[in-house]
Amino acid sequence: MTFINQGGISLTKEKAMKMFEEKNKIKIIDFGSDRRVCTNTGLKFDQYIGYDNFDKNINAWLDDFEEEEKEVILKLLANYTYVPESIYGGYLDDLLDQIILKCNMDEAILNSTYFITFPSSKGVKSGGDIIRAELPLGHLDTISKDQLISNVEMNIKNIKSSAKCIVFIDDIVGTGKTAMKNVEKGLKDLGEIKNVKVILAAMYAQEDVISNIKEQLKEKKHNIEFVLLNKCEKCMKEQYIFDAEELKSNYPIISKYEEKVAGKKIGIKGSNAMGYENAQFLLSFYYNTPNNTLCIFWKPTETNYPPFLRTSFKRPNIDDIVKNRKNRKENAYEARKLFRTKHEGNIDIVLS
Amino acid sequence: MKRENYFELNMKEILILSYLNKYHCVNYSDLQIELKMSLEEISYIIMDLYNKNYIYYNIEQCKRKAIYVNNKVNTSLIDAWNSWTLDYKDEKSHLNNFEEVLYIPKNFGKI
Numbered sequence: 001m002t003f004i005n006q007g008g009i010s011l012t013k014e015k016a017m018k019m020f021e022e023k024n025k026i027k028i029i030d031f032g033s034d035r036r037v038c039t040n041t042g043l044k045f046d047q048y049i050g051y052d053n054f055d056k057n058i059n060a061w062l063d064d065f066e067e068e069e070k071e072v073i074l075k076l077l078a079n080y081t082y083v084p085e086s087i088y089g090g091y092l093d094d095l096l097d098q099i100i101l102k103c104n105m106d107e108a109i110l111n112s113t114y115f116i117t118f119p120s121s122k123g124v125k126s127g128g129d130i131i132r133a134e135l136p137l138g139h140l141d142t143i144s145k146d147q148l149i150s151n152v153e154m155n156i157k158n159i160k161s162s163a164k165c166i167v168f169i170d171d172i173v174g175t176g177k178t179a180m181k182n183v184e185k186g187l188k189d190l191g192e193i194k195n196v197k198v199i200l201a202a203m204y205a206q207e208d209v210i211s212n213i214k215e216q217l218k219e220k221k222h223n224i225e226f227v228l229l230n231k232c233e234k235c236m237k238e239q240y241i242f243d244a245e246e247l248k249s250n251y252p253i254i255s256k257y258e259e260k261v262a263g264k265k266i267g268i269k270g271s272n273a274m275g276y277e278n279a280q281f282l283l284s285f286y287y288n289t290p291n292n293t294l295c296i297f298w299k300p301t302e303t304n305y306p307p308f309l310r311t312s313f314k315r316p317n318i319d320d321i322v323k324n325r326k327n328r329k330e331n332a333y334e335a336r337k338l339f340r341t342k343h344e345g346n347i348d349i350v351l352s
Numbered sequence: 353m354k355r356e357n358y359f360e361l362n363m364k365e366i367l368i369l370s371y372l373n374k375y376h377c378v379n380y381s382d383l384q385i386e387l388k389m390s391l392e393e394i395s396y397i398i399m400d401l402y403n404k405n406y407i408y409y410n411i412e413q414c415k416r417k418a419i420y421v422n423n424k425v426n427t428s429l430i431d432a433w434n435s436w437t438l439d440y441k442d443e444k445s446h447l448n449n450f451e452e453v454l455y456i457p458k459n460f461g462k463i
Binding site for chain 2: 035038039044045046047085086089090093129130132133134136137138139140141144145286287
């Protein structure tokens with residue numbers, strides 16, 4: 001059992017995991033990462049949070065943090081949002097309910113609603129692919145495949161002839177740049193559309209990002225409504241996880257590890273330290289982790305064994321991690337010896 | 353109700369119907385690995401199965417967790433999802449190989 005005690009406050013790994021379960025309304029024992037076991041036992045298959053891998057992965061991940069700093073990291077884990085597949089589908093149903101309300105209609109509006117997803121910038125599997133597959137499962141009676149659009153240009157005629165509602169939809173709006181770019185392009189491709197409600201719907205986003213998009217679209221005379229299901233906060237926002245006093249001492253700890261794993265300083269262009277463009281998310285979906293999330297949770301390095309690995313990365317073998325750490329310590333020992341014989345002084349080699 | 357000839361369904365559809373008959377919901381992470389099919393292909397097949405009345409919702413609330421197979425599908429085909437799975441076949445072939453390698457003489461007990 002990992003037990004951390006700092007200034008009289010203690011948070012065990014077990015307690016943090018319990019808080020993680022409570023926050024996300026899930027029980028780890030209901031999930032498994034071994035499909036064969038899941039098939040035979042009725043457990044839900046999940047690559048990240050199986051009863052058989054989550055605890056081990058968290059242990060391996062925690063190993064690289066200094067003992068006295070683990071509690072800070074565990075507090076992040078306790079406040080982490082994880083969306084398994086079954087909940088993801090439910091959230092999409094909730095989003096559709098809100099869209100129906102926005103249209104002041106009944107469920108029949110979905111028959112003439114077109115859902116436009118955003119393409120991935122790198123051409124890999126994206127939230128858009130997942131949404132187009134998951135969205136119709138709860139609405140097979142109202143949504144057909146022609147209404148699920150990944151490329152507006154190729155479907156203009158179809159959309160313009162029968163759409164009463166057009167929904168730009170994504171599971172996460174991070175900085176807002178991708179959403180803004182895609183909504184603008186979609187509207188430009190569609191040209192003039194009359195008597196059609198246009199909505200931007202997001203499962204997760206920060207409120208100020210949505211306000212910013214609203215402003216920008218308003219300035220450009222686009223009449224769009226917004227549906228946001230879950231509001232995100234920056235994890236370093238005062239009073240969200242840490243109070244002002246705790247932030248003073250904890251921010252340097254977290255940013256130190258973030259910059260180490262990202263390999264870049266916070267604020268530098270393209271840096272993932274504290275999440276891409278300093279978004280400070282603590283969020284993963286069952287199929288991937290957005291890069292807006294703190295990178296210690298998803299980016300593997302020689303020493304970081306992240307619990308919510310991004311699918312574009314290959315998780316290093318746990319034996320390799322152990323070997324790397326051992327090698328690092330041996331190297332530091334050898335280096336120390338070498339320095340001592342050469343300089344005969346007291347020097348300290350920092351493990352990095 | 354008249355039962356349709358199961359040959360009207362292709363093997364991919366039968367596999368998905370078997371899965372739905374067992375779980376009544378869809379876990380794409382599981383299905384994608386098992387069926388080696390893309391998300392899009394699986395979802396299109398499910399939508400087609402619904403349009404052709406092979407599947408239906410059993411309740412009005414939380415419909416995605418109550419997808420049932422219509423009784424016009426021959427039940428003997430879809431009763432045992434596990435027997436279709438690659439995992440099951442791997443396990444079975446592993447057991448078969450084991451029996452082939454390990455020869456047990458009939459008079460083993462007398463040796």
